Amino acid sequence: MSLHSGIPAAIEADVRRGERLEWWTLLWIGSVVVVMALVMGASQAMKSAVIEDVLSLIPAIVFLLSVHWERKHANSRFPFGYRRANSLAFLVAATALLAVGGFLAYESVTTLLRQEHPTVGGITLFGHTIWLGWLMMAALVYSVIPPLILGRIKQPVAKRINDKVLHTDALMQKADWQTGLAAIAGITGIGLGWWWADASAALFIALSIIKDAVGALRQAVAELLDGTPRALDSNEIADDAKALIAALKARFGDGEVRLRETGRYIAAEVDCAPPAAVPTAAELMGDKAWRLASLSFRPE
Amino acid sequence: MRYRFALAFTALLLTGCDGMPRDAAGTTEGIERTHTMRVTVLPGTPDVRPALALLDSYARKHDARVTLVAIHGEHAHKALEDGEIDALIGHFAKASPWQADISLSKPVARGEPDDKHRPVLRIARRNGENALILATDRLVAESAQ
Numbered sequence: 001m002s003l004h005s006g007i008p009a010a011i012e013a014d015v016r017r018g019e020r021l022e023w024w025t026l027l028w029i030g031s032v033v034v035v036m037a038l039v040m041g042a043s044q045a046m047k048s049a050v051i052e053d054v055l056s057l058i059p060a061i062v063f064l065l066s067v068h069w070e071r072k073h074a075n076s077r078f079p080f081g082y083r084r085a086n087s088l089a090f091l092v093a094a095t096a097l098l099a100v101g102g103f104l105a106y107e108s109v110t111t112l113l114r115q116e117h118p119t120v121g122g123i124t125l126f127g128h129t130i131w132l133g134w135l136m137m138a139a140l141v142y143s144v145i146p147p148l149i150l151g152r153i154k155q156p157v158a159k160r161i162n163d164k165v166l167h168t169d170a171l172m173q174k175a176d177w178q179t180g181l182a183a184i185a186g187i188t189g190i191g192l193g194w195w196w197a198d199a200s201a202a203l204f205i206a207l208s209i210i211k212d213a214v215g216a217l218r219q220a221v222a223e224l225l226d227g228t229p230r231a232l233d234s235n236e237i238a239d240d241a242k243a244l245i246a247a248l249k250a251r252f253g254d255g256e257v258r259l260r261e262t263g264r265y266i267a268a269e270v271d272c273a274p275p276a277a278v279p280t281a282a283e284l285m286g287d288k289a290w291r292l293a294s295l296s297f298r299p300e
Numbered sequence: 301m302r303y304r305f306a307l308a309f310t311a312l313l314l315t316g317c318d319g320m321p322r323d324a325a326g327t328t329e330g331i332e333r334t335h336t337m338r339v340t341v342l343p344g345t346p347d348v349r350p351a352l353a354l355l356d357s358y359a360r361k362h363d364a365r366v367t368l369v370a371i372h373g374e375h376a377h378k379a380l381e382d383g384e385i386d387a388l389i390g391h392f393a394k395a396s397p398w399q400a401d402i403s404l405s406k407p408v409a410r411g412e413p414d415d416k417h418r419p420v421l422r423i424a425r426r427n428g429e430n431a432l433i434l435a436t437d438r439l440v441a442e443s444a445q
Contacts, residue, residue, distance in 0.1 A: 058346075114427075116427070117324045117325065117426075117427045117428020117429075118427070118428060119403045119427045119428055119429075119433060120321065120430055120433075121403060121430065121433040121437050122434045122437035122438055122441070123432070123433055124441045127445070129434070129437055129438040129441045129442075131320065131430075131434050133321060133430075161345040180348055184420065188320075190321065190324075190428075190430060191320035191322065191430065192320065192321075192322055193321070193322035193323055193324045193326070193428075193430070193431075194324070195324040195428050278371065
């Protein structure tokens with residue numbers, strides 16, 4: 001692995017696992033979109049759920065693209081390599097999550113304000129006319145299962161490879177299955193004659209998605225502005241970054257130590273003369289040595 | 301918390317699924333209570349008979365009778381939206397501009413025309429009155445067979 005290119009051997013297997021999970025995501029969520037579109041009818045809740053599912057494919061796509069770029073070697077046009085593609089993908093994924101939350105909130109609020117009474121009529125299959133709501137609920141139950149499983153599998157992988165895009169995608173899967181449950185509650189509400197239940201359930205979920213998205217966006221912006229590395233699931237400084245700052249200060253005095261994140265990697269800069277023996281990444285970061293991509297010294 | 305929500309939701313589903321779907325504004329209950337189903341026929345609907353027969357059969361099942369309410373032109377759509385009448389019979393295209401505001405049935409006593417802009421005999425119901433909509437959808441499907 002060169003300093004600015006490629007994926008370290010320590011995480012290569014997990015990155016490949018992440019890629020496989022994202023291909024599975026595209027396959028399963030793609031099938032969910034098809035099934036839901038077939039029974040969508042005129043239901044606004046179902047339309048929202050389908051659009052939400054289509055948008056939820058964005059993090060998986062940008063993860064696959066960013067890993068592809070991360071493997072490319074540095075060249076004269078991009079001498080620092082393409083590792084920051086992950087930072088850009090994170091911004092796109094967080095924006096997609098916000099778009100999903102914003103879209104659901106807008107749809108729910110306008111439905112409530114207009115007091116729209118959702119109509120779900122009958123569908124004739126094999127000579128029998130049944131309530132379309134039952135088919136919608138069956139499709140929604142199917143739509144809940146893949147994201148519930150995939151999201152849970154992705155979280156530990158995202159943590160091991162410190163991938164915020166994969167983590168945001170796991171959040172998107174959470175949004176997916178929660179929206180599915182909200183839509184089931186909504187269709188049930190329509191069935192019970194509660195016209196407001198559908199939109200109210202969707203609004204509740206939308207606010208939770210927006211909260212996650214705003215958190216992710218703050219982290220993405222911090223990363224692109226060379227902020228100190230943030231934790232995977234919050235805007236707090238990452239624990240390994242705090243430990244690295246402490247280790248560098250312990251070795252090189254109380255001078256300024258600056259860390260920034262390039263995708264999943266950390267670049268450190270210390271305000272002191274270059275030492276005779278530069279510590280290794282393993283000495284400074286232990287198990288997470290692969291995270292330290294560069295260490296530079298800046299004499300006064 | 302999540303499991304409690306799932307349990308509460310399942311309980312709600314089991315108690316509610318027996319009578320699903322229901323009407324959001326209680327049209328079916330209104331018909332049963334007043335023993336009257338208020339129906340308007342749009343002008344220029346010469347082939348109204350099968351649709352009226354269908355609604356009459358629905359009304360009788362609910363111990364009610366169809367009462368024709370005379371309303372002119374566009375006011376009829378508004379009257380349906382406002383719940384002043386229970387059903388509206390007329391010629392509507394599949395791609396009718398009223399499609400979002402009222403719930404149109406499939407064509408009565410015939411198949412869906414290839415041209416979605418061609419008006420054919422349909423029954424319009426108030427949006428959200430899903431029990432009435434499903435019941436009439438069933439009758440329309442039976443009449444087409």
